Amino acid sequence: MPVFVDFSNSSRDLRVLPSFATPLPRLTPQFEAEGSEEKYEVVIAGAGPAGLFLEVLLARYGLSDTSLLCIDSKPTALKSGQADGLQPRTLEVLKSLGLAEEILTEGCQMWEVAFWNPKQAVNSHTTGDVQGIERTSIVPDVAVAARFPHEVTIHQGRIERILEDDLRRYSPRGVQRSSRLTKVSIDEAGDSEFPVVAEIESPTGLRTVRTKHLVGADGAHSLVRRSMDLKLHGETSDFIWGVVDLIVDTDFPDIRRRCAIHSARGSVMVIPRERIATGEYLTRLYVHVQEEVKPDSDTAAEEGVEGVKKSEGKARREKITMESILAQAQEVLKPYYIKPRRPDAVDWWAAYQIGQRVSEHFVKQDSKGVNRVFIVGDACHTHSPKAGQGMNVSMMDSYNLSWKLIHSLHGLTPAHKSGDKILDTFETERQTIAQELIAFDKEFSSMFSGKIGAGDDQESLTHEQFLEVFSTGNGFTSGCGIEYPENLLVEKSGYEGVVHGTDYLSGVLRPGRRLLNVRVKRHADGVRRDLQDDFPSTGRFRILAFTSTDLLTTSGISATSINQISTILSQFPASIIELVILHPLESNTFVWTEIPEAVKTHSEMRFYNGTELEDAYKVYGVDPKKGAVAVVRPDGYIGTIAELKDTERIGEFLKRCLRTL
Amino acid sequence: MPVFVDFSNSSRDLRVLPSFATPLPRLTPQFEAEGSEEKYEVVIAGAGPAGLFLEVLLARYGLSDTSLLCIDSKPTALKSGQADGLQPRTLEVLKSLGLAEEILTEGCQMWEVAFWNPKQAVNSHTTGDVQGIERTSIVPDVAVAARFPHEVTIHQGRIERILEDDLRRYSPRGVQRSSRLTKVSIDEAGDSEFPVVAEIESPTGLRTVRTKHLVGADGAHSLVRRSMDLKLHGETSDFIWGVVDLIVDTDFPDIRRRCAIHSARGSVMVIPRERIATGEYLTRLYVHVQEEVKPDSDTAAEEGVEGVKKSEGKARREKITMESILAQAQEVLKPYYIKPRRPDAVDWWAAYQIGQRVSEHFVKQDSKGVNRVFIVGDACHTHSPKAGQGMNVSMMDSYNLSWKLIHSLHGLTPAHKSGDKILDTFETERQTIAQELIAFDKEFSSMFSGKIGAGDDQESLTHEQFLEVFSTGNGFTSGCGIEYPENLLVEKSGYEGVVHGTDYLSGVLRPGRRLLNVRVKRHADGVRRDLQDDFPSTGRFRILAFTSTDLLTTSGISATSINQISTILSQFPASIIELVILHPLESNTFVWTEIPEAVKTHSEMRFYNGTELEDAYKVYGVDPKKGAVAVVRPDGYIGTIAELKDTERIGEFLKRCLRTL
Structure with missing residues (x-):
């Protein structure tokens, strides 16, 4: 176009760069290593998929190289075979980080x-x-x-390369290679704030670092597991x-x-x-x-x-x-x-x-009950590769641990001195999954190693028996049927009658399970979106409100509920809870002034017609006449569900997960 | 998994890297600059979207920094406003290069x-x-x-950054910035193989380079256009x-x-x-x-x-x-x-x-009729930004030119000494589009600047009149309704009765128009694919064969045709024509041995059930009982269409586009 006046604002440099994940606010003092000792908030031993994924997540949430160190004994990233399978659920998680495309x-x-x-x-x-x-x-x-x-299926080394490429956008140091952990101990007497002592053999010699937390992602031979005296069973x-x-x-x-x-x-x-x-x-x-x-x-x-x-x-x-x-x-x-x-x-x-072996405990506490040393991945569970689970379960261990750890370090948890109640749920949740993995793998592997229809001997299986194990295991092997047990972050009762149906594998809401994706149409601009894209892995909690058919009624339940949720949001630190709203109305022509102002204020670009494309209400088991409200955790799993009007339950739940102002 | 034997082959390093586009084979001698003069095969003036996109394409097709130079007078990439709109067709093209995700x-x-x-x-x-x-x-x-x-819509500077990030994977030099073209001329007497002489003002001083071809992507003020005495009309x-x-x-x-x-x-x-x-x-x-x-x-x-x-x-x-x-x-x-x-x-x-202005010619030939200097983008057409066309039409100029230029330089065209007949089609095709753009823009802009329903004066428009122009223009403004005129690379007659229907905007096959995407299910593995993903922008021609319902009959028309196509493929240099095959059968349980061997040989991973997901036969207007065959050009546009049995027409067409062995 023939332009004859042209003005530009230099701050727009940022417009051209790739997007970065928004770090979480930090309410604790910024970490600065003091004294002559090398100190960190988190040290990760091992940069396989579990360790590397944990480092990527923590770096994106806001831990800088000053706070975070990841070491690996190998001089370079993996180039050989090993794992190669990614489950649908792992793909969903990678998508929530913008890391799925190449895969x-x-x-x-x-x-x-x-x-x-x-x-x-x-x-x-x-x-x-x-x-x-x-x-x-x-x-x-x-x-x-x-x-x-x-x-x-894709080469494990390629997944690691993709993770490392992303890591380097947040961490100038990246993984510190050729650095082998030789000793780990907890020494509270020496420094109770940084009680974990790790001895590292680096190309420059042996050094000792202190850290608040250490994570052993150091594989089946895990030195961390052995040093902490955590026993494998199986x-x-x-x-x-x-x-x-x-x-x-x-x-x-x-x-x-x-x-x-x-x-x-x-x-x-x-x-x-x-x-x-x-x-x-x-x-x-x-x-x-x-x-x-x-x-x-x-x-x-x-x-x-x-x-x-x-x-x-x-x-x-x-x-x-x-x-x-x-x-x-x-x-x-x-x-x-x-x-x-x-x-x-x-x-x-x-x-x-x-x-099939699994560690009795995934965590070691100090004398005050603070969770100091964690193990993830092969360090806590080993099994056969046949169902393609290894890399997935390992990365999901880290995914589960990562946001709990950062919430604790950033002072976002209610007991922000230790953050321990939140951190306790890591073992509760992931040990359950590891046990299920081991049980499934045992059954699947034995059947697979048996013969089918080969003769009349009793060990022989029918194809139908084999298919049965394969199919019933699909919820588990896809990663999409995982259900965390009741705990501080999963409230399984008290919402009777709110959700209809029990076909959780098809999407019916269920505390402890992940929120299934649905296609929805955005009110503000008519854009077709995947709802999961409003649940990116940025460490935030979300309230998902299913407004009811009375949304356009000024003092209806929907309006009342949204206004109450708005009040709840104001009680927590800014930006750590996001509000996503669906409506079940047939028409999209209503304008902002016809619905509660809070909808536009909090959710202008997160407010959807939930029935025009897919019927989200039906998929999730919510009655459009009554609505519902749920809390979705930073990892995409449902924390609690309540009646639309029962926002008190939502507020109480969130207060157990997050600190208030 | 507890491993006790482990062996690996070091060549697998490549498994972890991002994929690179496969370069085109080069049948002409590798280019090496001789003598003391700075020489290239292609020089591009201007690194806006048109110039940068051209450089990316040529670099991916196989031109190294030795052959290819792109200069820009600005010291850095764009950071300010300007263009921001990408059409659906441009998105398809970017997707075909693996560059659409971030956008x-x-x-x-x-x-x-x-x-x-x-x-x-x-x-x-x-x-x-x-x-x-x-x-x-x-x-x-x-x-x-x-x-x-x-x-x-997205900041033009960000698109340029995405293009440049990709460019640097193929070109260590990238764009040579702060380098301004000051003079262009054609001097055959001095060097008839490198007759284009360009004077460049660089930070290190004034220098002179010679090149086989020069492309002016230097915007509305184009020095290249003025130097070549190409007139703007409008x-x-x-x-x-x-x-x-x-x-x-x-x-x-x-x-x-x-x-x-x-x-x-x-x-x-x-x-x-x-x-x-x-x-x-x-x-x-x-x-x-x-x-x-x-x-x-x-x-x-x-x-x-x-x-x-x-x-x-x-x-x-x-x-x-x-x-x-x-x-x-x-x-x-x-x-x-x-x-x-x-x-x-x-x-x-x-x-x-x-x-609205458009250049009378987009190319300047030397005395022997060889197309030496081209202009693309704003250098050939300027218009209003209102329909969001500028960046799109400009990038598509380069997209059209790029593969013709590389085919000519690599000796893949029939007259591989000059390659000129193929290069002639650049102006034929893109001038037509530029004229259509100007005509549409004139109508749309005038109507837009007028008033609607504001009074009884005659200049006033009804909303219906405005909507009519908007809707009929949609084929053009989306980029999806573009149709190139009859020329060496577009054969518009002689296939009567093969394709049914004329709703080309909905996908009915039409020479000169792009192949619409459909979802298909792959035979080899049951994977659901977008058919356009088999038409990546790697400079290759493709034969798209719609086999008929007689595919399983040994000497049926389908089998005969596939075997003949196999013979045609053997007449051309390896890898420059790919074969994509659809079948209309309901069942997917047949195995390779029941169909012609050539299907697996040429198209193991490009052979699809064309009716199970979307009905590709219906979308494209092909009768499943009769089948059809089409040639798709490297840019995704249909070149010719023939009856399934008329493979001679396919062979003849390809011989006009490509050299034989």
């Missing part, structure tokens, strides 16, 4: 699972004479409601599996689907993987190696790592080779052929023994 | 337009006694089929508008919707803008300033920039101030109030005069 577009989306079983003989006279395999069925990989109704099975990542050449029809293959000769699981730089696609194979190992006693394998007695270890390791894994896969897939596309087409391989 | 999530999505007009007096006796404004209707902003059915109207970006305080109900407001006191256009770092939202206002200017003669304003005679310029500039623009906006919006939220809440403001 969704560049990862391999798994939408379907194919089940292959021993081929039934055509001639009924020859039952038992099984030859080859055949496809029994193809079912959706994710059978529950989810924003992303599929899993994604057992190791006698099943040995091989895993291999490669570019395959095969005529097997479902090589790009997740497959559970049971043949008379053994079992294989196919996990399609992402496209790589050459334009080719990776495939992961899990292969049941036909070799039996005696289970260790709990004592002998207390570290829960090798799962094999040292004396027999070497001999048995030598038996398993890449060739033996591939040969066994080929046996199971007959009559189809499968082989590496080229001699160098194998990316990574490993062998492992299935075991 | 979609951080920009302001405009889904709706509200029309406001003078309030009709309640009492019919007082017709003509108009007081204030009222909302006449709200309609969808984008009324045609599009992958993203909305526009996005006129300047007598309407003056002010534009202001600010954070508003208002009770106007539709401030977050795009609004066309006609009042008895004048016109205002509201453009909602993105959320900024403070959490506040920007608004752009276009305000018709009530002051008349005499139109210049074509001669007096040949440069087409100021649109105002120099003699009267100064006096008139002084009349327009930020205060006068805001005061006029306030007048029009009565009875609502509108003001900056704070004294410093105005980001940018400018005043401009509406004018």
Whole structure:
């Protein structure tokens, strides 16, 4: 356009940069390390997915490099195989951080699972004479409601790289590598505010740091767990599996689907993987190696790592080779052929023994009952990789811990001196999930290692039995059916009659479960939005108000409730509670002056027609005539639910979670 | 998992990096600058959206910093106002480059337009006694089929930053700033291979570079256009508008919707803008300033920039101030109030005069008819910003030019010595669009500057007339209804009866128009995909085959056609044509061995059920019983369409576009 007057305001430099997460307000004094000792508020040991994710979250919430240190013994980020699966719930969480795009577009989306079983003989006279395999069925990989109704497989190293790229926007230091934790202890006598003492071996020598909290994200061998004397419980099975990542050449029809293959000769699981730089696609194979190992006693394998007695270890390791894994896969897939596309087409391989172990405690308190040392990820639970849970559960441990820790450090919790009641819920919630994980994994792995329809022996399973375990486990394995138990942050009773239905997996509101996504239309501008986008992971609590059909009535329940909520908001520090409002009205033509002023004041861009696109009221089980109100925690899980008029319950709940002014 | 054997292949480092676009093969010798002179294959003058986008595209296609130079006279990227609107089609193109995410999530999505007009007096006796404004209707902003059915507004500087971030992944040098083009000429005598001579004023002094091609993306004042003696045609109207970006305080109900407001006191256009770092939202206002200017003669304003005679310029500039623009906006919006939220809440403001001008030619050839110098963007067309077209049409000029230029330089065109026939189509195609743009803008701007329903005078428009222009223009303003004329790359006849219907805006296939997106389900893995994701902007041609219901018949038309297409593919350099295949069968349970082997060979991951999700056959107007085949150009536009069995037509068309082996 031909312009002839032009003026600009220089403060607009910020308009061009990528957006940053808004840090949480800090009500405690800003942290400054005093004295000659190296001191932090939080030290994280280990920068795998659990540790790195925790560092990213804490940095985004507002902890600077002065407060936060993350060390890792390895000199560089991971480049090899290991975990590769992301659950729908993990994808939702990554989306809430703006970190899902590359994973969704560049990862391999798994939408379907194919089940292959021993081929039934055509001639009924020859039952038992099984030859080859055949496809029994193809079912959706994710059978529950989810924003992303599929899993994604992608190299763990790439996820770490994505997390680290984001981290560096908030933390100039990033992960301090080649730095190994050698000793951890709690020494209150030395400094009761920074009682955790960590000895770190760095390239420059041995150093000692003090910290308020230390988080062990240091894997199955966890030094932190051992130093804090936290015991692992569980057992190791006698099943040995091989895993291999490669570019395959095969005529097997479902090589790009997740497959559970049971043949008379053994079992294989196919996990399609992402496209790589050459334009080719990776495939992961899990292969049941036909070799039996005696289970260790709990004592002998207390570290829960090798799962094999040292004396027999070497001999048995030598038996398993890449060739033996591939040969066994080929046996199971007959009559189809499968082989590496080229001699160098194998990316990574490993062998492992299935075991399920979980730590009795996830936290160590000091003498005053303050939660000082935490463990997350593999440090608290180890299990088989078969259900693709490891990286997800580990990252979700950190996700759960992160906001509780920052609320405590920033003085946002009611007992802001120690913040301990909030921090207590970390173990309550995540130990429950770890136990469920271990139980599911045990069942799933044993069934998977068994044979299906191969004969008349009693150990044989039917395909239907297997499918049953697969399907009922879907709520758990998708991450979308996780339900935290009753605790300070989850109020499971007292809202009877407010929510209708019990199909929580399809979205019916339930304290302890995450808020399902729905598509809604915004009042202010008609934009179609995903409701979960109003629940970003910025450490804030949200009140989600379902106004009722009387919204346009000046002194109706909806108006009264919104005004009362407005009063509640004013009792808490600014910006730590956000208000999201839905309405069930058919028309969108009403204007701001026809509804309570508080709607525009607090929620101009968070106020939606909740029935025009998807019917959010129906999905969530809320009666549009009566409405409802819920508190959604910073991690997207429902804390409490109340009648629309019962805002007192909402206020009381929030006062247990957050400090007031 | 407890691992006891672990092996990894170090080549997997690449697995963790972000993906890079696959460069095009180069059949001409690799370029190496010889002699003492500074030489390039392409020089781009100007790094606004048009120039920068061209550089990004060429760098991704494979031109290194040795071959490619982009200079800009400014010392830094744009930080001020200017363009802010992205059309649905531009969003599709950015998506095809993996560059849409930040724009979609951080920009302001405009889904709706509200029309406001003078309030009709309640009492019919007082017709003509108009007081204030009222909302006449709200309609969808984008009324045609599009992958993203909305526009996005976002700071032009941010788009440039996104483009530049991507550029730096391919070009270590990036844009060479503070470097001003001072002279351009064609000197074949001096060096016929590098005949374009450019003089550049850099911080280090004046230097001379030679290049095969030079592209002027140097804006409305274009030195390149003037140096090449390319004439602008058009006129300047007598309407003056002010534009202001600010954070508003208002009770106007539709401030977050795009609004066309006609009042008895004048016109205002509201453009909602993105959320900024403070959490506040920007608004752009276009305000018709009530002051008349005499139109210049074509001669007096040949440069087409100021649109105002120099003699009267100064006096008139002084009349327009930020205060006068805001005061006029306030007048029009009565009875609502509108003001900056704070004294410093105005980001940018400018005043401009509406004018429409277009260059007679977009290209200058040398004496041998080789297209040497091109102009793109504002250098070839200037118009009003009101329809949000500028940045879009400019970037699409570059998008059109980019792949033709690289095909020519890489020797992929049939006449690979000059590549000129392909390059000729740049002007043919983009001049047509520029003319349409100018014509639409003229009509739209005049109507917008007129009054609606304000009285009985003949100049007054009805709301219906205005809405009519708005709606019929939607195909153009969305960018989705663009249709290139018949030319070497667009074959508009000879496919009669293959495609049914003429509702091209809803997706019916049409040579010269872009392929609409549909959702399809992939055969290999059941993944739900957007078909446009198989048409990324990597410079490749694609054959899109709609197989028919006889696909499972060994010697059916589908099988025969796919086999013939396979033969065609083998005649061209590897990887420059990709094959995408749809099938109309209800069942997905058939396996690779039941269909032609060529399907898996060429299209294992590009073969879809075309009816299970959306009915692609219906959308595109293809009869599932007969099928069809089309060529899609590297820019996503249909080149030609043929009967499924008429693969000869496909082969012939491709031979006119690409060299054979």
